[in-house]
Amino acid sequence: MPEPPAVSADDLIRQLDDADPEARRVAALGLEGVAGAVEPLLDRVGAEEQPAVRDAMLTTLAGHDTDRVAAGLAVHLASEDAGLRTAAAEALAAMPVSVPALVPRLLEDPDHDVRMLCARVLADLPHPEALTWLAVMIKDDPHPNVVASAIDALLPSLGPEHAELLQRAVRRFPDDPFLRFTVEAALR
Amino acid sequence: MTETQPKVLVVDDAATVRAYHSTLLTEAGFRVVQAANGLEAVETALTTPFDLFVVDVNMPKMNGYTFVETLRSDTVGTPAPVVMISTEDRPGDADRAYAAGANLYLVKPVPPERLVRIARLLTADRVAAR
Amino acid sequence: MTSAATGTGLAKAEFEKIREYFYRRTGIQFADSKRYFVDKRIEHCVRAAGFDTFAAWFGALRTGDRPGLLPELISQLTVNETYFLREDYQFDALLNSVLPRVLAARGGPDRIAGPVKILSLPCASGEEPYSIALRLLEEWPHIDTVDVEIHGADIDGEVLERARHASYGERSLQRVPAPWLARHFSPVGAGRYQIDDGIREALTLRQVNVCDTAAMRSFRDFDVVFCRNVLIYFDDLSSRRAAENLYGAMRPGAYLFLGHSESMSRISPIFTPTRLPEGIVYQRPTGAKR
Structure with a gap:
Protein backbone atom coordinates (compact mmCIF):
# COMPACT_ATOMS: atom_id res chain seq x y z
CA MET A 1 0.00 0.00 0.00
CA PRO A 2 1.40 3.46 -0.83
CA GLU A 3 2.01 5.60 2.22
CA PRO A 4 0.09 8.86 2.08
CA PRO A 5 2.36 11.89 2.20
CA ALA A 6 3.20 13.12 5.68
CA VAL A 7 1.26 16.21 6.72
CA SER A 8 2.70 18.82 9.07
CA ALA A 9 0.98 19.82 12.29
CA ASP A 10 0.51 23.34 10.93
CA ASP A 11 -1.29 21.93 7.89
CA LEU A 12 -3.53 19.86 10.15
CA ILE A 13 -4.35 22.88 12.33
CA ARG A 14 -5.33 24.81 9.19
CA GLN A 15 -7.36 21.79 8.11
CA LEU A 16 -9.50 22.13 11.30
CA ASP A 17 -11.32 24.90 9.42
CA ASP A 18 -11.89 22.90 6.24
CA ALA A 19 -15.45 22.99 4.92
CA ASP A 20 -15.44 19.19 4.58
CA PRO A 21 -16.27 17.54 7.93
CA GLU A 22 -14.19 14.46 7.07
CA ALA A 23 -11.13 16.68 6.53
CA ARG A 24 -11.75 18.31 9.93
CA ARG A 25 -12.19 14.90 11.58
CA VAL A 26 -8.96 13.56 10.10
CA ALA A 27 -7.12 16.72 11.15
CA ALA A 28 -8.42 16.57 14.74
CA LEU A 29 -7.44 12.94 15.07
CA GLY A 30 -4.06 13.49 13.43
CA LEU A 31 -3.15 16.19 15.97
CA GLU A 32 -2.72 13.61 18.73
CA GLY A 33 0.07 14.64 21.06
CA VAL A 34 0.70 18.03 19.37
CA ALA A 35 0.82 20.53 22.23
CA GLY A 36 0.41 23.47 19.84
CA ALA A 37 -2.94 22.08 18.74
CA VAL A 38 -4.57 22.33 22.17
CA GLU A 39 -5.69 25.96 21.87
CA PRO A 40 -7.01 25.64 18.30
CA LEU A 41 -8.93 22.50 19.29
CA LEU A 42 -10.35 24.08 22.47
CA ASP A 43 -11.39 27.12 20.40
CA ARG A 44 -13.35 24.95 17.98
CA VAL A 45 -14.76 22.04 19.99
CA GLY A 46 -17.69 24.03 21.39
CA ALA A 47 -18.81 25.26 17.99
CA GLU A 48 -18.29 22.06 15.99
CA GLU A 49 -21.67 20.83 14.81
CA GLN A 50 -20.71 17.43 13.42
CA PRO A 51 -20.71 14.90 16.28
CA ALA A 52 -18.09 12.69 14.61
CA VAL A 53 -15.72 15.65 14.26
CA ARG A 54 -16.39 16.79 17.82
CA ASP A 55 -15.71 13.28 19.14
CA ALA A 56 -12.37 13.20 17.30
CA MET A 57 -11.46 16.60 18.78
CA LEU A 58 -12.36 15.38 22.27
CA THR A 59 -10.38 12.16 21.84
CA THR A 60 -7.28 14.16 20.95
CA LEU A 61 -7.88 16.76 23.67
CA ALA A 62 -8.43 14.16 26.40
CA GLY A 63 -5.05 12.68 25.44
CA HIS A 64 -3.53 15.94 26.79
CA ASP A 65 -4.34 15.40 30.44
CA THR A 66 -3.37 18.96 31.45
CA ASP A 67 -4.94 21.67 33.61
CA ARG A 68 -5.50 23.85 30.56
CA VAL A 69 -7.45 21.16 28.68
CA ALA A 70 -9.43 20.12 31.75
CA ALA A 71 -10.46 23.73 32.43
CA GLY A 72 -11.25 24.28 28.75
CA LEU A 73 -13.53 21.23 28.65
CA ALA A 74 -15.17 21.78 32.04
CA VAL A 75 -16.72 24.99 30.65
CA HIS A 76 -18.85 22.81 28.36
CA LEU A 77 -20.46 20.93 31.27
CA ALA A 78 -22.84 23.90 31.37
CA SER A 79 -23.54 23.81 27.63
CA GLU A 80 -27.08 24.07 26.29
CA ASP A 81 -26.14 21.25 23.90
CA ALA A 82 -26.80 17.90 25.61
CA GLY A 83 -24.46 16.11 23.22
CA LEU A 84 -21.58 18.49 23.97
CA ARG A 85 -21.98 18.50 27.76
CA THR A 86 -22.13 14.69 28.03
CA ALA A 87 -19.24 14.28 25.58
CA ALA A 88 -17.20 16.78 27.61
CA ALA A 89 -18.00 14.82 30.79
CA GLU A 90 -16.80 11.61 29.15
CA ALA A 91 -13.55 13.23 28.05
CA LEU A 92 -12.96 14.62 31.55
CA ALA A 93 -13.55 11.19 33.09
CA ALA A 94 -10.53 9.98 31.10
CA MET A 95 -8.24 12.69 32.55
CA PRO A 96 -7.27 11.54 36.06
CA VAL A 97 -4.18 13.77 36.29
CA SER A 98 -5.76 17.16 35.79
CA VAL A 99 -9.44 16.76 36.69
CA PRO A 100 -8.94 16.39 40.48
CA ALA A 101 -7.76 20.01 40.77
CA LEU A 102 -11.04 21.14 39.20
CA VAL A 103 -13.34 19.08 41.37
CA PRO A 104 -13.61 21.38 44.42
CA ARG A 105 -14.81 24.19 42.15
CA LEU A 106 -17.26 21.90 40.27
CA LEU A 107 -18.74 20.72 43.59
CA GLU A 108 -19.59 24.35 44.37
CA ASP A 109 -20.99 25.21 40.95
CA PRO A 110 -24.33 27.02 41.34
CA ASP A 111 -25.81 25.01 38.43
CA HIS A 112 -27.02 21.67 39.78
CA ASP A 113 -26.79 20.14 36.30
CA VAL A 114 -23.05 20.81 36.33
CA ARG A 115 -22.75 19.16 39.74
CA MET A 116 -24.66 16.13 38.45
CA LEU A 117 -22.32 15.79 35.51
CA CYS A 118 -19.45 16.11 37.97
CA ALA A 119 -20.81 13.05 39.80
CA ARG A 120 -20.83 11.16 36.48
CA VAL A 121 -17.24 12.20 35.80
CA LEU A 122 -16.26 10.95 39.26
CA ALA A 123 -18.08 7.66 38.62
CA ASP A 124 -15.60 6.79 35.89
CA LEU A 125 -12.51 8.74 36.95
CA PRO A 126 -9.76 6.32 37.97
CA HIS A 127 -8.59 8.28 41.00
CA PRO A 128 -8.42 7.31 44.69
CA GLU A 129 -10.06 10.56 45.85
CA ALA A 130 -13.15 10.05 43.66
CA LEU A 131 -15.01 8.16 46.38
CA THR A 132 -14.25 10.83 48.96
CA TRP A 133 -15.69 13.58 46.77
CA LEU A 134 -18.79 11.53 46.03
CA ALA A 135 -19.32 11.06 49.75
CA VAL A 136 -19.05 14.83 50.22
CA MET A 137 -21.70 15.36 47.55
CA ILE A 138 -24.04 12.87 49.20
CA LYS A 139 -23.53 14.51 52.57
CA ASP A 140 -23.73 18.18 51.62
CA ASP A 141 -25.26 18.87 48.22
CA PRO A 142 -28.57 20.73 48.55
CA HIS A 143 -30.13 19.22 45.40
CA PRO A 144 -31.74 15.75 45.60
CA ASN A 145 -30.90 14.88 41.97
CA VAL A 146 -27.23 15.61 42.59
CA VAL A 147 -27.29 13.45 45.71
CA ALA A 148 -28.97 10.66 43.72
CA SER A 149 -26.31 10.88 40.98
CA ALA A 150 -23.54 10.75 43.56
CA ILE A 151 -25.11 7.68 45.21
CA ASP A 152 -25.35 6.03 41.80
CA ALA A 153 -21.68 6.76 41.17
CA LEU A 154 -20.63 5.49 44.59
CA LEU A 155 -22.74 2.33 44.38
CA PRO A 156 -20.10 -0.04 42.93
CA SER A 157 -17.74 0.84 45.76
CA LEU A 158 -20.32 0.95 48.52
CA GLY A 159 -19.34 -0.60 51.85
CA PRO A 160 -20.93 -0.93 55.29
CA GLU A 161 -19.12 2.28 56.26
CA HIS A 162 -21.46 4.23 53.95
CA ALA A 163 -24.73 3.12 55.60
CA GLU A 164 -25.03 6.13 57.89
CA LEU A 165 -24.18 8.52 55.01
CA LEU A 166 -26.98 7.09 52.86
CA GLN A 167 -29.56 7.01 55.63
CA ARG A 168 -28.81 10.64 56.42
CA ALA A 169 -29.36 11.51 52.73
CA VAL A 170 -32.83 9.94 52.85
CA ARG A 171 -33.65 11.93 55.98
CA ARG A 172 -32.56 15.14 54.23
CA PHE A 173 -35.03 14.51 51.37
CA PRO A 174 -37.91 12.62 52.98
CA ASP A 175 -40.28 13.34 50.06
CA ASP A 176 -38.10 11.76 47.38
CA PRO A 177 -39.35 8.19 46.74
CA PHE A 178 -36.52 7.43 44.33
CA LEU A 179 -33.84 8.26 46.87
CA ARG A 180 -35.59 6.12 49.47
CA PHE A 181 -35.92 3.19 47.05
CA THR A 182 -32.27 3.47 46.01
CA VAL A 183 -30.89 3.61 49.53
CA GLU A 184 -33.10 0.74 50.72
CA ALA A 185 -31.95 -1.38 47.76
CA ALA A 186 -28.30 -0.47 48.38
CA LEU A 187 -28.43 -1.34 52.06
CA ARG A 188 -30.38 -4.57 51.62
CA MET B 1 -45.12 -13.20 31.74
CA THR B 2 -47.31 -13.16 28.68
CA GLU B 3 -47.10 -11.65 25.23
CA THR B 4 -50.01 -9.34 26.04
CA GLN B 5 -47.99 -7.49 28.66
CA PRO B 6 -46.64 -4.30 27.13
CA LYS B 7 -42.87 -4.25 26.73
CA VAL B 8 -40.86 -1.24 27.92
CA LEU B 9 -37.23 -0.27 27.29
CA VAL B 10 -35.84 1.75 30.20
CA VAL B 11 -32.82 3.77 29.04
CA ASP B 12 -30.64 5.46 31.67
CA ASP B 13 -26.93 5.44 32.44
CA ALA B 14 -27.65 5.43 36.19
CA ALA B 15 -28.08 1.86 37.42
CA THR B 16 -30.15 3.14 40.33
CA VAL B 17 -32.64 4.91 38.04
CA ARG B 18 -32.91 1.85 35.79
CA ALA B 19 -33.60 -0.31 38.84
CA TYR B 20 -36.21 2.12 40.18
CA HIS B 21 -38.14 2.56 36.94
CA SER B 22 -37.88 -1.15 36.17
CA THR B 23 -39.28 -2.09 39.57
CA LEU B 24 -42.19 0.36 39.30
CA LEU B 25 -43.12 -0.78 35.80
CA THR B 26 -42.63 -4.50 36.46
CA GLU B 27 -44.88 -4.30 39.52
CA ALA B 28 -47.45 -2.54 37.33
CA GLY B 29 -47.46 -5.46 34.88
CA PHE B 30 -45.00 -4.33 32.20
CA ARG B 31 -42.18 -6.44 30.81
CA VAL B 32 -39.03 -4.35 31.21
CA VAL B 33 -35.70 -4.41 29.39
CA GLN B 34 -32.86 -2.03 30.29
CA ALA B 35 -30.14 -0.20 28.36
CA ALA B 36 -27.37 1.97 29.82
CA ASN B 37 -27.09 4.58 27.07
CA GLY B 38 -28.74 5.68 23.85
CA LEU B 39 -26.46 3.64 21.63
CA GLU B 40 -27.07 0.41 23.53
CA ALA B 41 -30.77 1.24 23.37
CA VAL B 42 -30.60 1.59 19.57
CA GLU B 43 -28.92 -1.82 19.35
CA THR B 44 -31.61 -3.31 21.60
CA ALA B 45 -34.47 -1.66 19.69
CA LEU B 46 -33.09 -3.00 16.40
CA THR B 47 -33.59 -6.58 17.54
CA THR B 48 -36.66 -6.30 19.81
CA PRO B 49 -39.91 -4.39 19.31
CA PHE B 50 -41.08 -2.27 22.26
CA ASP B 51 -44.41 -0.69 23.20
CA LEU B 52 -42.86 2.15 25.18
CA PHE B 53 -39.50 3.82 25.77
CA VAL B 54 -38.65 5.57 29.05
CA VAL B 55 -35.55 7.64 28.34
CA ASP B 56 -33.07 9.78 30.28
CA VAL B 57 -31.51 12.88 28.64
CA ASN B 58 -27.86 13.10 29.75
CA MET B 59 -26.15 9.84 28.84
CA PRO B 60 -22.65 9.03 27.56
CA LYS B 61 -22.00 7.90 23.96
CA MET B 62 -25.52 8.83 22.83
CA ASN B 63 -27.79 11.23 24.71
CA GLY B 64 -31.56 10.92 24.96
CA TYR B 65 -32.41 13.42 22.21
CA THR B 66 -30.16 11.73 19.66
CA PHE B 67 -31.55 8.35 20.71
CA VAL B 68 -35.14 9.47 20.10
CA GLU B 69 -34.16 10.98 16.73
CA THR B 70 -32.52 7.67 15.80
CA LEU B 71 -35.60 5.77 16.97
CA ARG B 72 -37.77 7.84 14.64
CA SER B 73 -35.30 7.72 11.72
CA ASP B 74 -34.86 4.94 9.16
CA THR B 75 -32.19 3.38 11.37
CA VAL B 76 -34.89 2.00 13.69
CA GLY B 77 -38.16 3.49 12.44
CA THR B 78 -40.58 2.80 15.28
CA PRO B 79 -43.63 4.94 16.13
CA ALA B 80 -43.80 3.52 19.69
CA PRO B 81 -44.37 6.17 22.37
CA VAL B 82 -41.40 7.78 24.13
CA VAL B 83 -41.38 9.38 27.59
CA MET B 84 -38.27 11.42 28.33
CA ILE B 85 -37.47 11.96 31.99
CA SER B 86 -34.89 14.62 32.66
CA THR B 87 -33.17 15.92 35.76
CA GLU B 88 -33.11 19.35 34.21
CA ASP B 89 -35.73 21.90 33.46
CA ARG B 90 -33.88 24.37 31.30
CA PRO B 91 -35.91 26.48 28.94
CA GLY B 92 -36.07 24.81 25.53
CA ASP B 93 -35.37 21.25 26.73
CA ALA B 94 -38.98 20.13 26.37
CA ASP B 95 -39.16 21.61 22.88
CA ARG B 96 -35.96 19.83 21.97
CA ALA B 97 -37.48 16.53 23.20
CA TYR B 98 -40.68 17.01 21.21
CA ALA B 99 -38.73 18.05 18.12
CA ALA B 100 -36.72 14.82 18.42
CA GLY B 101 -39.96 12.83 18.46
CA ALA B 102 -40.74 12.28 22.15
CA ASN B 103 -44.40 12.02 23.18
CA LEU B 104 -43.91 13.37 26.68
CA TYR B 105 -41.19 15.26 28.56
CA LEU B 106 -41.13 15.01 32.35
CA VAL B 107 -38.77 16.48 34.96
CA LYS B 108 -37.54 14.45 37.93
CA PRO B 109 -38.71 13.63 40.45
CA VAL B 110 -41.74 11.99 38.83
CA PRO B 111 -44.20 10.55 41.38
CA PRO B 112 -44.24 6.77 40.87
CA GLU B 113 -48.01 6.50 40.44
CA ARG B 114 -47.88 9.18 37.75
CA LEU B 115 -45.22 7.32 35.80
CA VAL B 116 -47.26 4.12 35.91
CA ARG B 117 -50.46 5.92 34.88
CA ILE B 118 -48.70 7.57 31.95
CA ALA B 119 -47.14 4.27 30.88
CA ARG B 120 -50.54 2.57 30.89
CA LEU B 121 -52.14 5.44 29.00
CA LEU B 122 -49.49 5.51 26.30
CA THR B 123 -49.51 1.75 25.75
CA ALA B 124 -53.30 1.17 25.97
CA ASP B 125 -53.85 1.40 22.19
CA ARG B 126 -50.98 -0.92 21.40
CA VAL B 127 -52.13 -3.51 23.94
CA ALA B 128 -55.74 -3.35 22.69
CA ALA B 129 -54.58 -3.81 19.10
CA ARG B 130 -53.04 -7.21 19.90
CA MET C 1 -19.22 -13.08 55.04
CA THR C 2 -17.59 -14.90 52.19
CA SER C 3 -14.21 -14.36 50.74
CA ALA C 4 -13.21 -14.66 47.13
CA ALA C 5 -9.73 -15.64 48.25
CA THR C 6 -10.86 -18.70 50.19
CA GLY C 7 -12.71 -20.17 47.23
CA THR C 8 -16.14 -20.04 48.82
CA GLY C 9 -17.71 -17.85 46.15
CA LEU C 10 -18.67 -14.21 46.17
CA ALA C 11 -21.28 -12.71 48.44
CA LYS C 12 -24.44 -11.70 46.57
CA ALA C 13 -23.53 -8.01 46.96
CA GLU C 14 -20.04 -8.67 45.60
CA PHE C 15 -21.48 -10.45 42.58
CA GLU C 16 -23.86 -7.54 41.98
CA LYS C 17 -21.01 -5.02 42.18
CA ILE C 18 -18.75 -6.78 39.75
CA ARG C 19 -21.66 -7.49 37.43
CA GLU C 20 -22.66 -3.82 37.33
CA TYR C 21 -19.05 -2.68 36.95
CA PHE C 22 -18.43 -5.06 34.07
CA TYR C 23 -21.67 -4.08 32.36
CA ARG C 24 -20.88 -0.39 32.71
CA ARG C 25 -17.40 -0.93 31.35
CA THR C 26 -18.06 -3.44 28.53
CA GLY C 27 -21.82 -3.66 27.91
CA ILE C 28 -21.69 -7.37 28.76
CA GLN C 29 -24.27 -8.42 31.31
CA PHE C 30 -24.13 -11.74 33.12
CA ALA C 31 -27.42 -13.40 34.01
CA ASP C 32 -27.99 -14.75 37.53
CA SER C 33 -27.52 -18.21 36.04
CA LYS C 34 -23.86 -17.31 35.33
CA ARG C 35 -23.18 -16.70 39.01
CA TYR C 36 -21.04 -19.80 39.47
CA PHE C 37 -18.95 -19.06 36.36
CA VAL C 38 -18.41 -15.43 37.39
CA ASP C 39 -17.59 -16.40 40.98
CA LYS C 40 -14.91 -18.85 39.90
CA ARG C 41 -13.29 -16.45 37.45
CA ILE C 42 -13.30 -13.56 39.93
CA GLU C 43 -11.76 -15.75 42.61
CA HIS C 44 -9.03 -16.54 40.15
CA CYS C 45 -8.47 -12.83 39.40
CA VAL C 46 -8.33 -11.90 43.11
CA ARG C 47 -5.86 -14.65 43.96
CA ALA C 48 -3.70 -14.28 40.88
CA ALA C 49 -3.22 -10.58 41.60
CA GLY C 50 -2.21 -11.36 45.18
CA PHE C 51 -5.16 -9.82 47.02
CA ASP C 52 -6.66 -11.27 50.20
CA THR C 53 -10.20 -10.05 49.72
CA PHE C 54 -12.62 -9.18 46.96
CA ALA C 55 -12.97 -5.71 48.45
CA ALA C 56 -9.24 -4.98 48.20
CA TRP C 57 -9.02 -6.29 44.64
CA PHE C 58 -12.16 -4.44 43.54
CA GLY C 59 -10.93 -1.22 45.15
CA ALA C 60 -7.69 -1.42 43.14
CA LEU C 61 -9.62 -2.24 39.98
CA ARG C 62 -11.99 0.68 40.51
CA THR C 63 -9.32 3.28 41.16
CA GLY C 64 -7.04 2.11 38.36
CA ASP C 65 -4.11 1.60 40.77
CA ARG C 66 -3.07 -1.59 39.00
CA PRO C 67 -3.56 -1.25 35.24
CA GLY C 68 -3.21 -5.00 34.61
CA LEU C 69 -6.30 -5.95 36.63
CA LEU C 70 -8.91 -4.97 34.06
CA PRO C 71 -7.42 -6.80 31.03
CA GLU C 72 -7.06 -9.91 33.18
CA LEU C 73 -10.69 -9.63 34.33
CA ILE C 74 -11.89 -9.25 30.72
CA SER C 75 -9.76 -12.16 29.63
CA GLN C 76 -11.19 -14.33 32.42
CA LEU C 77 -14.81 -13.39 31.74
CA THR C 78 -14.69 -13.71 27.96
CA VAL C 79 -13.72 -16.71 25.90
CA ASN C 80 -10.81 -15.98 23.62
CA GLU C 81 -9.63 -18.70 21.33
CA THR C 82 -8.40 -18.51 17.79
CA TYR C 83 -9.41 -21.17 15.32
CA PHE C 84 -10.69 -21.39 11.76
CA LEU C 85 -14.33 -20.36 11.12
CA ARG C 86 -14.78 -19.07 14.66
CA GLU C 87 -18.03 -17.12 15.15
CA ASP C 88 -19.03 -18.41 11.76
CA TYR C 89 -22.38 -16.60 11.75
CA GLN C 90 -20.47 -13.40 11.04
CA PHE C 91 -18.99 -14.93 7.90
CA ASP C 92 -22.56 -15.99 6.97
CA ALA C 93 -23.50 -12.34 7.39
CA LEU C 94 -20.55 -11.30 5.24
CA LEU C 95 -21.55 -13.58 2.36
CA ASN C 96 -25.32 -13.39 2.55
CA SER C 97 -25.97 -9.81 3.64
CA VAL C 98 -22.92 -7.55 3.63
CA LEU C 99 -21.22 -8.34 0.33
CA PRO C 100 -24.49 -8.15 -1.66
CA ARG C 101 -25.05 -4.68 -0.16
CA VAL C 102 -21.48 -3.62 -0.83
CA LEU C 103 -21.76 -4.69 -4.47
CA ALA C 104 -25.12 -2.96 -4.86
CA ALA C 105 -23.76 0.26 -3.34
CA ARG C 106 -20.76 0.17 -5.67
CA GLY C 107 -22.71 -0.30 -8.91
CA GLY C 108 -23.34 -4.06 -8.94
CA PRO C 109 -21.07 -7.06 -9.60
CA ASP C 110 -20.58 -6.21 -13.29
CA ARG C 111 -19.86 -2.52 -12.95
CA ILE C 112 -17.89 -2.28 -9.72
CA ALA C 113 -14.68 -0.27 -10.12
CA GLY C 114 -11.72 -1.42 -8.06
CA PRO C 115 -11.47 -4.29 -5.61
CA VAL C 116 -13.73 -5.14 -2.69
CA LYS C 117 -11.41 -4.65 0.29
CA ILE C 118 -11.74 -6.66 3.50
CA LEU C 119 -9.58 -6.02 6.60
CA SER C 120 -8.98 -8.43 9.46
CA LEU C 121 -7.52 -6.55 12.41
CA PRO C 122 -6.13 -8.06 14.57
CA CYS C 123 -5.50 -11.01 12.32
CA ALA C 124 -3.28 -12.83 14.85
CA SER C 125 -1.83 -15.97 13.28
CA GLY C 126 -4.10 -15.73 10.25
CA GLU C 127 -7.05 -17.96 11.07
CA GLU C 128 -9.55 -15.15 10.57
CA PRO C 129 -8.42 -13.72 7.20
CA TYR C 130 -7.86 -17.23 5.81
CA SER C 131 -11.32 -18.26 7.03
CA ILE C 132 -12.74 -15.33 5.08
CA ALA C 133 -10.74 -16.39 2.01
CA LEU C 134 -11.95 -19.98 2.30
CA ARG C 135 -15.60 -19.03 2.65
CA LEU C 136 -15.36 -16.70 -0.36
CA LEU C 137 -13.56 -19.29 -2.51
CA GLU C 138 -15.97 -22.05 -1.60
CA GLU C 139 -19.26 -20.20 -1.38
CA TRP C 140 -19.30 -16.74 -2.92
CA PRO C 141 -20.79 -16.77 -6.43
CA HIS C 142 -18.89 -13.67 -7.60
CA ILE C 143 -15.41 -14.78 -6.57
CA ASP C 144 -14.33 -15.39 -10.18
CA THR C 145 -15.50 -12.06 -11.52
CA VAL C 146 -15.16 -9.54 -8.68
CA ASP C 147 -11.70 -8.60 -7.47
CA VAL C 148 -11.39 -9.07 -3.69
CA GLU C 149 -8.43 -7.98 -1.55
CA ILE C 150 -8.08 -9.45 1.92
CA HIS C 151 -5.73 -7.66 4.30
CA GLY C 152 -4.58 -8.83 7.71
CA ALA C 153 -2.95 -6.57 10.28
CA ASP C 154 -1.68 -7.08 13.80
CA ILE C 155 0.51 -5.26 16.30
CA ASP C 156 2.52 -8.43 16.94
CA GLY C 157 5.22 -9.19 14.36
CA GLU C 158 5.67 -12.72 15.64
CA VAL C 159 2.06 -13.77 15.01
CA LEU C 160 2.25 -12.12 11.58
CA GLU C 161 5.17 -14.42 10.76
CA ARG C 162 2.98 -17.36 11.69
CA ALA C 163 0.19 -15.97 9.51
CA ARG C 164 2.66 -15.71 6.66
CA HIS C 165 3.80 -19.30 7.17
CA ALA C 166 0.16 -20.40 7.59
CA SER C 167 0.59 -23.87 8.99
CA TYR C 168 -1.96 -25.00 11.55
CA GLY C 169 -2.63 -27.90 13.91
CA GLU C 170 -5.67 -30.05 14.37
CA ARG C 171 -7.22 -27.92 17.09
CA SER C 172 -7.17 -24.82 14.92
CA LEU C 173 -8.61 -26.67 11.93
CA GLN C 174 -11.31 -28.67 13.71
CA ARG C 175 -14.17 -26.76 12.07
CA VAL C 176 -12.78 -26.81 8.53
CA PRO C 177 -14.80 -29.28 6.40
CA ALA C 178 -12.70 -32.20 5.13
CA PRO C 179 -13.21 -31.38 1.42
CA TRP C 180 -11.99 -27.81 2.03
CA LEU C 181 -8.95 -29.15 3.85
CA ALA C 182 -8.22 -31.45 0.91
CA ARG C 183 -8.64 -28.67 -1.66
CA HIS C 184 -6.78 -25.81 0.01
CA PHE C 185 -4.22 -27.30 2.44
CA SER C 186 -1.22 -29.60 2.24
CA PRO C 187 0.00 -31.78 5.11
CA VAL C 188 3.41 -30.67 6.39
CA GLY C 189 3.92 -33.37 9.02
CA ALA C 190 3.27 -33.68 12.77
CA GLY C 191 -0.47 -33.41 12.11
CA ARG C 192 -0.09 -29.91 10.70
CA TYR C 193 -1.46 -28.48 7.47
CA GLN C 194 -0.26 -25.48 5.48
CA ILE C 195 -2.65 -23.39 3.46
CA ASP C 196 -1.93 -23.26 -0.29
CA ASP C 197 0.51 -20.73 -1.73
CA GLY C 198 -2.15 -19.10 -3.89
CA ILE C 199 -4.20 -18.13 -0.83
CA ARG C 200 -1.17 -17.22 1.26
CA GLU C 201 0.21 -14.93 -1.40
CA ALA C 202 -3.15 -13.26 -1.95
CA LEU C 203 -3.31 -12.16 1.69
CA THR C 204 -1.66 -8.79 2.38
CA LEU C 205 -0.17 -8.74 5.88
CA ARG C 206 1.01 -5.65 7.74
CA GLN C 207 2.16 -4.80 11.21
CA VAL C 208 0.23 -1.91 12.75
CA ASN C 209 -1.05 -0.60 16.05
CA VAL C 210 -4.72 0.23 15.57
CA CYS C 211 -4.39 3.09 18.08
CA ASP C 212 -1.63 4.74 16.02
CA THR C 213 -3.45 7.33 13.91
CA ALA C 214 -0.46 8.16 11.69
CA ARG C 220 -7.98 3.32 3.19
CA ASP C 221 -11.24 2.50 1.46
CA PHE C 222 -12.06 -0.80 3.12
CA ASP C 223 -15.56 -2.13 2.45
CA VAL C 224 -15.61 -4.53 5.39
CA VAL C 225 -13.58 -4.61 8.60
CA PHE C 226 -13.43 -7.43 11.13
CA CYS C 227 -12.16 -6.10 14.45
CA ARG C 228 -13.08 -8.81 16.89
CA ASN C 229 -12.24 -9.19 20.56
CA VAL C 230 -9.64 -6.48 20.86
CA LEU C 231 -11.33 -3.11 21.51
CA ILE C 232 -12.84 -4.55 24.68
CA TYR C 233 -9.33 -4.74 26.16
CA PHE C 234 -8.48 -1.10 25.56
CA ASP C 235 -9.02 1.72 28.01
CA ASP C 236 -11.59 4.37 27.18
CA LEU C 237 -9.39 6.72 25.19
CA SER C 238 -7.53 3.99 23.31
CA SER C 239 -10.72 2.25 22.22
CA ARG C 240 -12.15 5.56 21.04
CA ARG C 241 -9.05 6.36 19.05
CA ALA C 242 -8.96 2.84 17.60
CA ALA C 243 -12.63 3.14 16.54
CA GLU C 244 -11.93 6.52 14.96
CA ASN C 245 -8.91 5.13 13.11
CA LEU C 246 -11.01 2.24 11.80
CA TYR C 247 -13.66 4.73 10.69
CA GLY C 248 -10.99 6.52 8.66
CA ALA C 249 -9.93 3.20 7.08
CA MET C 250 -13.48 2.52 5.85
CA ARG C 251 -15.45 3.81 2.90
CA PRO C 252 -18.65 5.69 3.78
CA GLY C 253 -21.30 2.96 4.17
CA ALA C 254 -18.69 0.26 4.90
CA TYR C 255 -19.36 -2.46 7.49
CA LEU C 256 -17.61 -3.23 10.78
CA PHE C 257 -17.87 -6.52 12.67
CA LEU C 258 -16.97 -6.65 16.37
CA GLY C 259 -16.66 -9.81 18.48
CA HIS C 260 -19.97 -11.41 19.36
CA SER C 261 -19.98 -10.20 22.96
CA GLU C 262 -18.60 -6.75 22.12
CA SER C 263 -20.67 -3.62 21.62
CA MET C 264 -19.83 -0.17 20.25
CA SER C 265 -22.18 1.18 22.90
CA ARG C 266 -19.28 1.48 25.35
CA ILE C 267 -16.79 2.84 22.82
CA SER C 268 -18.01 5.43 20.35
CA PRO C 269 -21.21 6.63 18.67
CA ILE C 270 -19.57 7.41 15.31
CA PHE C 271 -20.85 4.21 13.68
CA THR C 272 -24.50 3.42 12.97
CA PRO C 273 -25.72 0.05 14.24
CA THR C 274 -27.49 -1.88 11.49
CA ARG C 275 -29.59 -4.97 11.79
CA LEU C 276 -28.89 -7.91 9.50
CA PRO C 277 -30.69 -11.27 9.66
CA GLU C 278 -27.50 -12.64 11.23
CA GLY C 279 -27.19 -9.96 13.90
CA ILE C 280 -25.98 -6.41 14.48
CA VAL C 281 -23.14 -4.88 12.48
CA TYR C 282 -21.88 -1.30 12.43
CA GLN C 283 -21.76 0.98 9.43
CA ARG C 284 -19.77 4.09 8.76
CA PRO C 285 -22.55 6.58 7.97
CA THR C 286 -22.82 7.60 4.34
CA GLY C 287 -23.53 11.25 5.11
CA ALA C 288 -21.33 13.29 7.41
CA LYS C 289 -24.01 13.83 10.04
CA ARG C 290 -25.09 10.90 12.13
Missing part, protein backbone atom coordinates in the same frame (compact mmCIF):
# COMPACT_ATOMS: atom_id res chain seq x y z
CA ALA C 215 0.24 4.49 10.90
CA MET C 216 -3.45 3.77 10.31
CA ARG C 217 -3.65 6.52 7.65
CA SER C 218 -2.31 4.10 5.06
CA PHE C 219 -5.38 1.87 5.56
